[in-house]
Amino acid sequence: MKRIAPAHRVRGILKVPPDKSITHRALILSSIAKSESVLYNLLECDDTLRTFEILNKLSVKFKGDFSRLEVFPPTEFSTPFSPLFCGNSGTTARIMMGVLASVKGFYVLYGDESLSRRPMKRVVKPLKKMGATMLGRNSDENLPVAIRGTKLNGCFHKLEVASAQVKSSLILAGLRAEGKTIVEEPFKSRDHTERLLSHMGAKLSVKENMIEVEPSEIEGFNLEAPGDFSSAAYFIVMAVAHPDAEIRIEGVGLNETRTGLLELLKRMGADVEWEVTESQPEPVGQITARSSTLSGIEVGGEIIPKVIDELPLLALLGAVANGTTVVRDAEELRKKESDRIASIVENMRRLGLEIEERRDGFIVKGPQRIQGGIVSSRGDHRIAMTFSLAGILSEEGVGITDAECIRISFPNYFDLLKGVTK
Ligand code: S3P
Numbered sequence: 265m266k267r268i269a270p271a272h273r274v275r276g277i278l279k280v281p282p283d284k285s286i287t288h289r290a291l292i293l294s295s296i297a298k299s300e301s302v303l304y305n306l307l308e309c310d311d312t313l314r315t316f317e318i319l320n321k322l323s324v325k326f327k328g329d330f331s332r333l334e335v336f337p338p339t340e341f342s343t344p345f346s347p348l349f350c351g352n353s354g355t356t357a358r359i360m361m362g363v364l365a366s367v368k369g370f371y372v373l374y375g376d377e378s379l380s381r382r383p384m385k386r387v388v389k390p391l392k393k394m395g396a397t398m399l400g401r402n403s404d405e406n407l408p409v410a411i412r413g414t415k416l417n418g419c420f421h422k423l424e425v426a427s428a429q430v431k432s433s434l435i436l437a438g439l440r441a442e443g444k445t446i447v448e449e450p451f452k453s454r455d456h457t458e459r460l461l462s463h464m465g466a467k468l469s470v471k472e473n474m475i476e477v478e479p480s481e482i483e484g485f486n487l488e489a490p491g492d493f494s495s496a497a498y499f500i501v502m503a504v505a506h507p508d509a510e511i512r513i514e515g516v517g518l519n520e521t522r523t524g525l526l527e528l529l530k531r532m533g534a535d536v537e538w539e540v541t542e543s544q545p546e547p548v549g550q551i552t553a554r555s556s557t558l559s560g561i562e563v564g565g566e567i568i569p570k571v572i573d574e575l576p577l578l579a580l581l582g583a584v585a586n587g588t589t590v591v592r593d594a595e596e597l598r599k600k601e602s603d604r605i606a607s608i609v610e611n612m613r614r615l616g617l618e619i620e621e622r623r624d625g626f627i628v629k630g631p632q633r634i635q636g637g638i639v640s641s642r643g644d645h646r647i648a649m650t651f652s653l654a655g656i657l658s659e660e661g662v663g664i665t666d667a668e669c670i671r672i673s674f675p676n677y678f679d680l681l682k683g684v685t686k
Contacts, residue, residue, distance in 0.1 A: 266667035268655025274509035276684030301484035362433030418443035491516035503553035524570030560587030582628030591625035602644035636660030
């Protein structure tokens, strides 16, 4: 069990690890390009290693390491003898489905226990509409999924949920389909795939929540991944929630489809500033956050996809803020690495904090005293990191069982945390 002691002071200037979403995409897109790529500052963690190993098995050649990686795409993927392991990574499984359904060959994707419970029909069904030959467990709902790659037909998809994984999968399938593919989301989700593909020369246009892609070849590129905003989020929230704190994070991704948390923190009255210093192909900059007096807010609607991975932090912010914090329209949280609504509610209660569970979110009244206790990560990296902050803000410390799962996205998290807390 990992024990997190309360901190008296929080100070520091830091860089967070590279962006996980961009790393997956950089690896996958460079592997289907016409020419070589050089990728800098990629995130090396459990999830991205699964993508890397799968591409390796498909005969993509790599030279170097994740700080500077040369990628040599093959003219055709080779059909591997064995199934392809996606581990805990939904991004790997879902995006690879769109890629593999549209190239020649036979592939089977499978995952760990948590990933095997997560919904896959949201990708398999629209890919089948394009003519894909696929078969998944539980009537296509779950992994394993078998794919016989074939020529697909472009078509119009209206997504029921805003999901960057589903959207990316369909865009990549559309890249090699016959005719135009259109994907419309109810709200805009993270747009890294669109940005990187445009940068690589794909015929792609974006109008609000609608993306049109035409069959096109893409060129290799040089790309440096920025720091991951979702990793930075833990340090930002720690700073605004702690009574004696100032944190500065440099070189972090500030793509607006990811930074909904900053908007919400402003609404809560937080002392947080940010500045974009570079913008191509992804906005990058710095964030400063300091101790703040926070007020509760209501969160729902179109901001949800822009803050989806940071929503567990809202429970903690709600507990330290004055007034009521309501999170709604977030039922998708139940379909992540764990049922995040259930994980948040269980762990808040284990720490003696009051929270009301809703089908699509939760309600927290503050301010509440965080005394301490023992929580369970439920094998979910974002739950473990969220409740580590409860430890920092607590009176007596918090123990986290199965905290090792943090390596799924943020292998050096506890080292960085230690470096900025006293
Ligand atoms: C991701 C998209 C989101 C997010 C996940 C990463 C991506 O999932 O929660 O952590 O890289 O595309 P959904 O597409 O299921 O919303």
